[in-house]
Amino acid sequence: MLPDDLCARLRDTLLEQGFTTTGVRALLGPGAHAALTRGELEAPARATRDAGTLGALVRLFLLGGAEEKPPLPELDALVAGGLLTSGPEGYRAAMDLRPYGEADVGGEADWYVLSDLDTPAARQDRDHVTGVGGASLTLASSLIRTPVRETLDLGTGCGVQALHASRFSGRVVATDVAPRALEVARATLALSGVRTVELVEGPWLAPVADRRFDAIVSNPPFVPGPARVEYVYRDSGRAGDAALAGLLADLPARLNPGGRAQLLGSWLHVRGEDWPERVRSWIPAGCDAWILQREVTDPALHVGTWQRDAGLDLSAPATRAAASEWLDWLDAARVEAVGFGFLLLRRHSDDGAGRPGEVVVEDLPGELADPLNLEMAEWLDRIDWLGAHASDEALLGARLRLSPGATLERYSVAGAEGWTDAGAAVVLADGPQWRHEVDEPAAALLAGCSGALPLDDLFALLSFAHDRPVDALVRAALPAVRELVRHGVLVPA
Known part of the structure; x- marks a missing residue:
């Protein structure tokens, strides 16, 4: 295997020649680079034809080609270290280096x-x-x-x-x-x-x-x-x-x-x-x-x-x-x-x-x-917050706001008399794109989560607006609120 001092000299050469992720991407262009990631070699090979020493390194290490004299230091040592092989066609990569x-x-x-x-x-x-x-x-x-x-x-x-x-x-x-x-x-x-x-x-x-x-x-x-x-x-x-x-x-x-x-x-x-x-x-x-x-x-x-x-x-x-x-x-x-x-x-x-x-x-x-x-990282922070608000009393006293990436989707099903509302879901547009089904009181609660009021005040308003007992709303909604916090749909204000 390659000794450390040879690796250091090889690194210097590769950097000098621009054999980096940025350099290779710029040389090949979007189409040929995408072809390379798919294992299609002809397009990137054509892009290296007049690309000098960087093109030679791409052909040698990324395309499996042979080069008569690669622009690398101590070729004999690289062969002895197992990185290259040499033969009538020139040098080839014996290992994958990218x-x-x-x-x-x-x-x-x-x-x-x-x-x-x-x-x-x-x-x-x-x-x-x-x-x-x-x-x-x-x-x-x-x-x-x-x-x-x-x-x-x-x-x-x-x-x-x-x-x-x-x-x-x-x-x-x-x-x-x-x-x-x-x-x-x-x-x-x-x-x-x-x-x-x-x-x-x-x-x-x-x-x-x-x-x-x-x-x-x-x-x-x-x-x-x-x-x-x-x-x-x-x-x-x-x-x-x-x-x-x-x-x-x-x-x-x-x-x-x-x-x-x-x-x-x-x-x-x-x-x-x-x-x-x-x-x-x-x-x-x-x-x-x-x-x-x-x-x-x-x-x-x-x-x-x-x-x-x-x-x-x-x-x-x-x-x-x-x-x-x-x-x-x-x-x-x-x-x-x-x-x-x-x-x-x-x-x-x-x-x-x-x-x-x-x-x-x-x-x-x-x-x-x-x-x-x-x-x-945020999941760990969120469960720590939920742990600190484990009691219903602590959670009801908290102020929450709806994530900026949350949207409400409503969907309908076709029936004999046209489309009929079938439900709604709150969906995160970023990250894992969590999706939670919600009913109308839950959708209204989420809309009210701006951080201005604690949850218990929001439940009181929700109880008045939907003519439902506040205790019943709290019992039904708090487990869902914890899930929405855990998934980052609701975040501490």
Whole structure:
């Protein structure tokens, strides 16, 4: 693997040549860049024809092309370090090296992510180190950016989450069970100029058994299946979702009070069991948790998706035999479907004493219009506010206002005499776009939430306007008000 000093010189060269996310996007233009993200190579190849040294780097590292003499330092050392190969056609990339970045209030970060080539043959290697994929981007976009002293990146792989964590952490500790993954992550960090990450080898939380952190981030092996490890990046070695359940049980001991953990995971929908209650049972006492189910797949789609991800020929006899074994296991475990989504956990006490943890398990509706990081941070703030207003008296004395992103939608159904009003819903236009059905008194209450009056005064006005007993309105509406606060439809004034 590439030594740190060579990575530093390579980084300088790549930056000088403009091989950055901004530089590549500007060179290719919107159409060719979009084609590249779809895996269509001809349009970006045409855009690099007269693009000089930057074009050569794009062809070499992003298009899989051969270059007679790439504009890079110490080519022989890059070959010896495994980044390049040389042959009659010239030099080719032996690993995936691509620019990566993140923009925030601190400016644009120019990073480089190293990983194994994303080819069918390479993906079938047991120790294959994946690069920046959909799961990595999904998790990164959900990370709370509130500054912390120290973050643990559990199962770092190529080091993507450690890069992001370095932006809001004084120090990052990154672990992995695979020595090769740590070597790749070390090169990724050196190529990115990030020096605040400590790399530690070992399984799960074992390498940090005597340490605590302010934040933990993990994209763990979360694919439910038989107890096996065919691919280290994917398989936990434990049957079904037992590894995720065990990890959630162990995480609080590695968090400082108030510390947070964010991860992706998959859970089984088992016949005869309520899946939210099943997942909720995994959360230890003394913790708040938000589990957001993003996708649900049937067993056949689950198996096919991960066989395609491994680059397997789905029609090959060996692949079909493996699929049959996997489906047999799911059937024996009474699995009806497999869920996937986000998990946010916060430790709020040392011993589980004090207020009970707020544990919410729900589906995430529709397409995500915005990254989830702000929503995750605000959710924790909102449940803290609700905890401080846990009594009906405290909540009724609070002033709330309707979120600026909330709209009221009314809908009708067609009947024999035309359209008939069928209901209404308040919908958030930003974030997860939460939707809540409301009746007329609830719609009127929301319209009155401007922050000028406490809730008890609004209920009194509502009682007079709708000729309904105020106590009945309060009993019916307060649980919904708490839900609307938790989803950010109503916010403290």
